[in-house]
Amino acid sequence: MKRKLLGLLVGLVLVLAACGGNDETAGDATTVNAEKVFRQNCGSCHGQDLSGGVGPALDKIGSVYTQEEIESIIETGKGMMRGKMIVGAEVEAVAKWLAEKK
Template identity: 45%
Template structure:
């Protein structure tokens, strides 16, 4: 019984750490892209969208876009346009709070999600 309780506590703690993030966003903004990243801007945006989603959204929507407690996003691009998705990211909708991502980060995630059809 103690092992089960310990396992539940550990999983809850890991979930808490995942949801809270903990990275220093300002430090990431000071980095300049490598020549390879700068030369292939579309790939960088797609990669950034995926990485930003995993860091900020996957705790609720699931890393695979459909295994979290929030709505599934695996086919969100067939329901909403990129601009509509970005508006939801910035302003929130339903139980989702707004402002989790803004500016270029919101644009990158919206572009990446708009491809999911």
Template identity: 45%
Template sequence: MKKVMTFIMGTGLAIGLAACGGGGNNNNEDGGETTSAGAEQIYAQNCSSCHGENLEGRNGPKLEDVGSRLSKDEILDRIENGGTGMPPKIISGDDADKVATWLSEKK
């Protein structure tokens, strides 16, 4: 029964996250942006439906203090490779790095 519930919840999360994506380039007109502003926008577009608009958690865990639990590299690894119900590569490349840096500062 536990395996069935895990499968159902994992499948529901994967379907929900598949609908979340749709990044894109978030640079402003002059080609630059602050890491924090860019990261917040990327997070809002790709992560907030599961982790909450204010990092409070929803279907995914809260991230309000994730930087006190995980390093930037550990956060980036989770974003890139998924795990514990989170599918890999919801965001990637520079976007993933920006979000990992921003989240690592949440203590």
């Protein structure tokens, strides 16, 4: 019984280790490719080129909101957009990148 349990535990650990994680969330905001994260998570609604679509255009969002305000919108959501579409270092990196769009 103990061998089976130990085998199951070791197998589970190996499976979880193999799954890894999203490398974009690891580290800090300076190591995250904000444009890539945006395209993968936000571009389908806001347009791959920030021109809008289902969601509003974000090509000049930095002239409307500060980085901190953009972070807050990403975390809590706004309108039809739900919050926490991205998390961790991705939020800061994408917000900084978008805040530069003026």
